Amino acid sequence: MGYDLEMEFAVPSYQRFVLVTTDRTVVNDGKYKELQDGSTLYLLQNKDQVLPVATEENINFVPHYNTLIESGTFEYFAEGQKSLPCALAELVDNALSATAKNTGVRTIEIQLLFDRTFGKPAVVVLDNGCGMTSKQLNNWAVYRLSKFMRENSTFESERDAYVRPDPVPRSLNSDISYFGVGGKQAAFHIGDSVRMISKPISSPDVHELVLSKEEFQKKEQNKEDVFKGTILNRKPGDYSHVTSSERFLHEVIKEETGRDSFTAVVITGVCPEHIKYLKQDFSEWTRQLAHIYHYYIHGPNGNHKTDNSLGSNVIPQIDILVTLRDKPSYSMNLRKVEDDLQTLYINSAVDTFEFKVKTSEGGTVDGVLRYHPFLYDKETYPKDLNVLQAPVEEDDYENESGTMNQARGKRDIFECFWNGRLIPYTTVSEFDWCRRPNKSVLPAECYSRFSGVLFTNDKFRVNASKQKFMDLELKLKNKDTLFTPVSNVQKASKGRNIQKEFTQWLQNCNSQFDKQVKFLGFIKTVERKDL
Amino acid sequence: MGYDLEMEFAVPSYQRFVLVTTDRTVVNDGKYKELQDGSTLYLLQNKDQVLPVATEENINFVPHYNTLIESGTFEYFAEGQKSLPCALAELVDNALSATAKNTGVRTIEIQLLFDRTFGKPAVVVLDNGCGMTSKQLNNWAVYRLSKFMRENSTFESERDAYVRPDPVPRSLNSDISYFGVGGKQAAFHIGDSVRMISKPISSPDVHELVLSKEEFQKKEQNKEDVFKGTILNRKPGDYSHVTSSERFLHEVIKEETGRDSFTAVVITGVCPEHIKYLKQDFSEWTRQLAHIYHYYIHGPNGNHKTDNSLGSNVIPQIDILVTLRDKPSYSMNLRKVEDDLQTLYINSAVDTFEFKVKTSEGGTVDGVLRYHPFLYDKETYPKDLNVLQAPVEEDDYENESGTMNQARGKRDIFECFWNGRLIPYTTVSEFDWCRRPNKSVLPAECYSRFSGVLFTNDKFRVNASKQKFMDLELKLKNKDTLFTPVSNVQKASKGRNIQKEFTQWLQNCNSQFDKQVKFLGFIKTVERKDL
Ligand SMILES: Nc1ncnc2c1ncn2[C@@H]1O[C@H](COP(=O)(O)OP(=O)(O)OP(=O)(O)O)[C@@H](O)[C@H]1O
Ligand SMILES: Nc1ncnc2c1ncn2[C@@H]1O[C@H](COP(=O)(O)OP(=O)(O)OP(=O)(O)O)[C@@H](O)[C@H]1O
Ligand SMILES: [Mg+2]
Ligand SMILES: [Mg+2]
Incomplete structure (x- = not known):
């Protein structure tokens, strides 16, 4: 016809x-x-x-659904590095933001449900934060809808614009959401389906939304609107809609009734390679997460193993718990990680030098240098176990100047944190004032015995997967950028010369802490009382 | 009421x-x-x-329009580097793909229309490629719609799936479109409005589509569908719809009548900072583009300034022309750039060593090493003018072994090209077989006198902004990856040992080309006939 x-x-x-x-x-x-x-x-x-x-x-040119599905595929990769810790970090970022206003303990659980008796493998990230209303959950799904342009209420009268948090030490403000891409990018990097389950404070309802690659494909084939979906609104504890392949959800949902608010991100369709990595390299990726969130977990002074007075009992406690449900099961608190690089730096340091940086555009940075002395027969500068860092290239040729490359070596001085969270692929090599001057009286080795940390606020921009700063070094090295030393006695006094105070500090460290025994030929036996 | x-x-x-x-x-x-x-x-x-x-x-969770507008904001940045050459490269990529099947000369024009007498400032990229039908133009605007999943005809019967091009030397296959993001990302990185004007081969119509940030904002405010738009279909040469602020378009459009097919990307709303950079650093960014497309411009053997026999008159010629219309105006062909790094490498090399690489997954790589000899009193290894490369860190401390760091120094050996196009932020340091063995009879300096190039096909993955390979080094260093030397006499013979042949080559280069004059104390005057 x-x-x-x-x-x-x-x-x-x-x-x-x-x-x-x-x-x-x-x-x-x-x-x-x-x-x-x-x-x-x-x-x-x-x-x-x-x-x-x-x-x-x-x-009509609605973006393709690959915008959601593929955005993370390539972006979390850096040559030779594993991408999963960075993807999981996006979900921790969101949980930190969501729990920022909690009055009690902030709990973030990363559960790896790989025991097949519970159904198909799943990665669940659960937090006891503020949760999302159905409108907020809808907004969650909108790619690139950032907090700066979000309408979180149906009614104009009830919309509140984004409020920048007040400055806090080390910029640990928990405000780590920025672009409106992280959650989706991470979920579809880890698996091919994500179920968001959330209950906002003081609402009787739980909201659920599932996005899945399969569903997108089906809709595209049927020429339906790919970005139309449904939120399920239900009472807490009701798992009647859950199929047996996801029966691990029964437990998650049963526990809802005891919670005032929460969000659970449930990722399924996790590819076998990811599962293998998460199981076999458990200690590697947990160490990397502990490193990224070091100062959120341990507070502004970091993980001082011995000096408890430096522990931070002022800020509410943040627990990041990782559970592997397999045979056997085990569970750990990221606070217990003892070999992340920051922990090593902090605990091998004998003294610190603090400073503040201000750029002309309102960027502020807290900076810390830590001295790792030479003790008797070796450098105490920590080795870099953290594979997130580019490997230190060994020089093929013998270096004549001996010890000088053994401490920091060719590594950059500064690791960099943005709103308190490590940006793993940006390091800053040095500043003018902490470089060895040509006619220094101090031995060259001293200049490779300190490590550093920079804590920036979000006036410095990072890329959308929070892997790199865009122009941190450029901005810091701008001539209008101001460095001020901060001593404990006399906080951030103006007009002090950072190079002078730094050199003074370094000289102190060298004379006070470096204990070098040099054998120049046997003379006689000496008893050293300070050993 | x-x-x-x-x-x-x-x-x-x-x-x-x-x-x-x-x-x-x-x-x-x-x-x-x-x-x-x-x-x-x-x-x-x-x-x-x-x-x-x-x-x-x-x-409804249609992605926010920032998906189009902001995707390029952060992605073209690498610490301290300018982002514009990379953004322009995306538009050149598209023009190269579009002109792949041209029978005559392939012409790509980058026009900077900054002379205010023509209207507001604009960046135009024009090519004489196949153009787009209105359906294809519609698809152009769909973010993340890659060539692998595109339906380019309204009718199922007329749809053709993507066909991978046949292998060609150096993978110069012009197939540099991949993700469905480049054009949009680049246009909105450069400006805030883009007008696509295109005429497909053997169609009487010109199709036009404008996307602009302002339009998106207006639609969002009015709660209209942001991703609905209109394509204007019109006869060639008709500029009746163009306002006087864009009168530079008159000329572009008038010339349409002489063309069988073409595409023009017209970007306006270019921010003053970009305009300043494009004008003031003209030679910098044109050099970078000449570097990225070196082998497309000069053919598989590159820019041999003297040996014309190596010029490639087999492949159709590709002209990339840059015109700055300002006061004064000027124009240049990227083929005339003489100081891009590849040109320097090629013309300071005295011999080459070629090899092929195959990975177990079907990845193929053409590799070339080039020897830059020591001549009389200095190394001829080119200095790196190309700011796209990370700066070579100077060692603060004196190096005792003298000359050895003066040639390649700490730079990585290989620059890497993907489907013939430079991926600027990935370099490969070395391979086992070209590293100096511990008990080598050759002087250490020889091992820092060669540069290298790798040409991969798209079995190796790059990130969506084509800035970095994802896992090139990992794949190449996999134990199943096979390296075979290629000599001109005996192409890619199997079972030959690459390390042995490489060492042989290096030894030849050293004995034949390095001319070192060492003054060990005056003995007598010698006349060297070879000088
Ligand atoms: N665990 C959570 N609890 C409460 N709200 C959440 C949670 N995760 C996400 N959201 C909400 O969803 C929004 C979108 O999350 P998503 O991670 O995709 O982007 P983002 O965090 O806004 O920006 P970024 O790209 O920096 O991650 C968040 O801004 C937040 O409002
Ligand atoms: N100059 C051009 N001539 C003809 N077709 C073009 C041109 N520019 C773009 N197109 C078409 O529009 C599509 C989308 O272009 P865009 O650059 O946004 O993504 P892509 O090239 O497919 O992928 P990538 O993200 O790798 O750039 C191209 O695949 C091509 O079909
Ligand atoms: Mg987020
Ligand atoms: Mg493209």
């Missing part, structure tokens, strides 16, 4: 005409049926007739 | 009820008017009543 195009368009049959698409494909009876509603067609005397007047054709 | 909610919902007035949103906001008469069509509401006995049954709420 075909359409009679001549009749359809009421063209007298003595008149020659063709019906073409805007691409000048001739539409014959067969093709006419294939056309979609809203197609623009031309009725012309011949296929190549020049358009007598310009025409407008309506089009 | 208010609605009477009781009447609206036909609730008997003796019954107490509240109307709430799914966020449990009570909807009173005032708020009822604010609701949008399709909102889900509950009629409950009190605001906090537990839902008797689960409900489903329809939502």
Whole structure:
């Protein structure tokens, strides 16, 4: 059965005409049926007739669903590095933001449900934060809808614009959401389906939203709107909608009734390679997460193993718990990680030098240098176990100057934290004032015995996967950028010269802490009382 | 005037009820008017009543328009580097793909229209490639719609799936489109509005589509569909729709009548900082583009300034022309750039060593090493002018072994090209077989006198902004990866040992080309006939 195009368009049959698409494909009876509603067609005397007047054709260019699915595929990779810790970090970021206003303990649980008796493998990230209303959950799903332009209420009267948090030491403000991409990017990097389950404070309802690659594909095939979906609103504890392949959810959902608010991110379709990595390299990626969130976990002074007075009992406690449910199961608190690089730096340091940086654009940075002395026969500068760092290239050729490359070596001095969270692929090599001057009286080795940390606020920009700063070093090395030493006695006094105070500090450290025993030939046996 | 909610919902007035949103906001008469069509509401006995049954709420989560606008903001940045050459490169990529099947000269023009007498400042990239049908132009605008999943015809019968091009030397296959993001990302990185003008081969029509930030914002404010737009179909040469602020388009459009097919990308809203950079650092960014496309411009053997026999007159010629229309105007062909790093490498090399690499997954790589000899009193290894490379860190301390760090120094050996196009931020340091063995008879300096290039096909993955390979080094260093030397006499013979042949080559280079004059104390005057 075909359409009679001549009749359809009421063209007298003595008149020659063709019906073409805007691409000048001739539409014959067969093709006419294939056309979609809203197609623009031309009725012309011949296929190549020049358009007598310009025409407008309506089009639709909604981004492809790969915008959600693929955004993380490539972005978390850095040559030779594993991408999963960075993806999990996005979910921890969100949980930290969500628990920022908690009055009690802030709990973030990363559960790896790999025991097949519970159903298919799943990665769950659960927090006891503020949760999301259904409107907020809807907004969560909108790619690139950042907090700066979000309307979180249906009603204009109830919308509140984003409020920048007050400055806090080390910029540990928990405000680590920025671009509106992290959660989606991370979830689809880890698996191919994500179920968000959330209950906002003082609401009786739990909201659920599932996004899945399969669903997207099905909708595309059926020419349905890919970005239409449904939120399930239900009472807490009700798991009647959960199929047996996801029966691990029963437990998660049963526990809802005891919680005032929470969010659970449930990722399934986790590929076997990821599962293998998460199991086999458990200590590697937990160490990396402990490193990224070191100062959130341990407070502004970090993980001082011995000096408890430096522990931070002022800020509410943040527990990041990782549980592997497999055979056997085990569980750990990231606070217990003892070999992340910051822990090593802090505990091998004998003294610190603090400073503040201000850029002309309002960027503020807290800086800390730590001295790792030479003790008797070796450098105490920590080795870098952290594979997130680029490997230190060994020099193939013997270096004549001996010890000088053994401490920090060619590594950059500073690790960099943005709003309190490590940005793993940016390091800053040094500043003018902490470089060894040509005519220094101090031995060259001293200048490779300190490590450093920079804590910036979000006036410094990072890329959308929070892997790199965009222009930190440029901004810091700008001539208008101001460095001020901070001593404990006399906080951030102006007009003090940072190079002078730094050199003084370094000299102190060298004379006070470096204990070098040099054998220049046997003279006599000496008893050293300070050992 | 208010609605009477009781009447609206036909609730008997003796019954107490509240109307709430799914966020449990009570909807009173005032708020009822604010609701949008399709909102889900509950009629409950009190605001906090537990839902008797689960409900489903329809939502829409079309990505935010920032997906298009902001995608490039952060991604082209690398610490301290300028982002514009990389953004322009995306547009050149597209033009190279579009002209791949040209039979004559392939012309790509980058026009900087900064002379205010022509209207507002604009960046235009024009090519004489295949152009786009209106359907293809529509697809261009769909973010993340890659060539692998594109339907380029309205009719299923006329759709052709992506065909991978046949292998060619150096993988110069012009197939540099991949992710469906580049054009949009680049355009909105450069400016805030982009007009695509395109005429496909053998169509009488020109198609035009404008995307602009302002338009997106307006639509969002009016709660219209942000991703709906119109394509203008018109006859070539007709600029009646162009306003006077864009009168530079008159000329572009007038020239359409002489062209069988073309595409013009017209970017406006270029920020003053970009304009300044493009003008002031003209030679820097043109050098970088000449570097990125070196082998497309000069053919598989590159820019041999003297040996014309190596010039490639087999492949159709590619002209990349840059024109700055300002006061004064000037114009250049990127083929004329003489100081891009590849040109320097090629012309200071005295011999080359070629090899092929195959990975177990079908990845193929062409490799070239080039020897830059020591001549009389200095190394001829080129200095790196190319700021796209990370700066070579100077060692603060004197190096005792003298000359050895003066040639390549700490730089990585290999620059890496993907489908013939430089991926600027990935370099490969070395391979086992070209590292100096411990008991080598050759002087250490020889091992820092060669540079290298790797040409991969797209079995190796790069990130979506084509700045970095994801796992090139990992894959190349996999134990199943096979390296075979290629000599001109005996192409890619199997079973040959690359390390042996490489060492042989290096030894030859050293004995034949290095001309070292060492003054060990005056003995007598010698006349060297070879000088
Ligand atoms: N665990 C959570 N609890 C409460 N709200 C959440 C949670 N996770 C995400 N959200 C909400 O969803 C929004 C989107 O999250 P997503 O991680 O995709 O982007 P983002 O955090 O805004 O920005 P970024 O790209 O920096 O991650 C968040 O801003 C937040 O409002
Ligand atoms: N100059 C051009 N001539 C013809 N077609 C073009 C041109 N520029 C873009 N297109 C079409 O539009 C599509 C989308 O371009 P865009 O650069 O946004 O993504 P892509 O090239 O497919 O992928 P990538 O993210 O790798 O750049 C291209 O695949 C191509 O089909
Ligand atoms: Mg986030
Ligand atoms: Mg492209």
